[in-house]
Amino acid sequence: MKVDTILPLDLALVPDAARRIEALGYDGAVTPETGHDPFLAHVLAAEHTERIGLGTAVAIAFPRSPMAVAQIAWDLQKLSQGRFHVGLGTQVKGHIVRRYGMDWHPPGPRLREYVQMMRAVWDSWQNGTRPSFEGQYYRYTLTSPFFNPGPIDHPTIPIHISAINPYNCRLVGEVCDGIKLHGFNTPKYLREVILPNIHAGAKKAGRDPKAIEVCGLGFVITGKTEEEVEKAKGPVRQQLSFYASTRTYRPVLDIEGWGDLNEELFALSLEGKWQDMATRVTDDMLQEFAVIGTYDEIIPMIKERSAGVIDRVNFNIPVRTPEDEERLKSMIKELQAG
Numbered sequence: 001m002k003v004d005t006i007l008p009l010d011l012a013l014v015p016d017a018a019r020r021i022e023a024l025g026y027d028g029a030v031t032p033e034t035g036h037d038p039f040l041a042h043v044l045a046a047e048h049t050e051r052i053g054l055g056t057a058v059a060i061a062f063p064r065s066p067m068a069v070a071q072i073a074w075d076l077q078k079l080s081q082g083r084f085h086v087g088l089g090t091q092v093k094g095h096i097v098r099r100y101g102m103d104w105h106p107p108g109p110r111l112r113e114y115v116q117m118m119r120a121v122w123d124s125w126q127n128g129t130r131p132s133f134e135g136q137y138y139r140y141t142l143t144s145p146f147f148n149p150g151p152i153d154h155p156t157i158p159i160h161i162s163a164i165n166p167y168n169c170r171l172v173g174e175v176c177d178g179i180k181l182h183g184f185n186t187p188k189y190l191r192e193v194i195l196p197n198i199h200a201g202a203k204k205a206g207r208d209p210k211a212i213e214v215c216g217l218g219f220v221i222t223g224k225t226e227e228e229v230e231k232a233k234g235p236v237r238q239q240l241s242f243y244a245s246t247r248t249y250r251p252v253l254d255i256e257g258w259g260d261l262n263e264e265l266f267a268l269s270l271e272g273k274w275q276d277m278a279t280r281v282t283d284d285m286l287q288e289f290a291v292i293g294t295y296d297e298i299i300p301m302i303k304e305r306s307a308g309v310i311d312r313v314n315f316n317i318p319v320r321t322p323e324d325e326e327r328l329k330s331m332i333k334e335l336q337a338g
Helices: 011-024 040-047 066-080 093-099 107-127 166-175 187-205 226-244 247-256 260-270 274-279 283-289 295-306 322-336
Strands: 002-006 028-031 053-056 084-089 159-162 178-180 213-215 219-223 290-294 312-314
Touching: 002 322, 011 040, 011 322, 028 040, 040 053, 040 066, 066 084, 066 107, 084 107, 084 178, 107 159, 107 166, 159 166, 166 178, 166 187, 187 247, 213 312, 219 226, 219 295, 226 247, 226 260, 226 274, 226 283, 226 290, 247 260, 260 274, 283 290, 290 295, 295 322
Parallel strands: 002 028, 002 312, 028 053, 053 084, 084 159, 159 178, 178 213, 219 290
Antiparallel strands: none
16 A cells, blocks of 8 residues: 655645655655645645656646646646546536636536547647547647647656546546545445445446555544544544535445435535534544544554555655654555555
């Protein structure tokens, strides 16, 4: 199993953080798209590291054209000498329309074309293939030497997508190199919905599902002591309640028998009662959505939940002392040995 961590999005912090991540023994560093661009940090990370993989987890696809993402990924792949991968997500309608100011179209079919067009762009740059991709949402039929960056040494750039509904999980199996598991996910939903649909998509495309990288584990709640663990539960309850209030994610609750909670939390969110929402997340729910234990307990628990299913996990603990640093290095090695 490989172990990743989050790269800071404050560009001033990236060089030192990237070097430290590599020195700790991590396999990779990824960036989310929150308050900052998820690609820029990797320019600095690629410059200041030699070994770790780099990628977005995830960049929101639809505010950007496939050409724009293909271009920045091509440059980052060249700079990192083959260490970059693209992780894409769709986001929900409200954010695409009201936050990004973009039009909304059916996200699954649109994302399929997005991936296909990116690959068509890269093929034309690497092999001189005539641009001839035409879909319902995107087309790539024009290029010229002036706009062609030319071939690179590592032209095969993996594409991962974040997927939670059956259609997008099948899409992973059909056309992608990996899946970025959403944090709002349970082992039951993973076993009964996500993995079977990935396998169905792979079978349809004549691909080996084992070649598709499964990345992510969900929430990890840990600390040196039981008291620290209890304190760490609060922020996770808050985040889970936010996800559980989103109607798009109701199927995850339904499969666990908690579907009615979605309507209750949605109503509370409209009233701005964020603290009240967190109190609705029970201990039983925490146990399904998170791996919970002290530093001495957590690594075997992560390995048990990941065994035979997860290829890459995100893991980190606060490092304030040299002892903390040595502990983290040891924990990373233990996970990698699993």
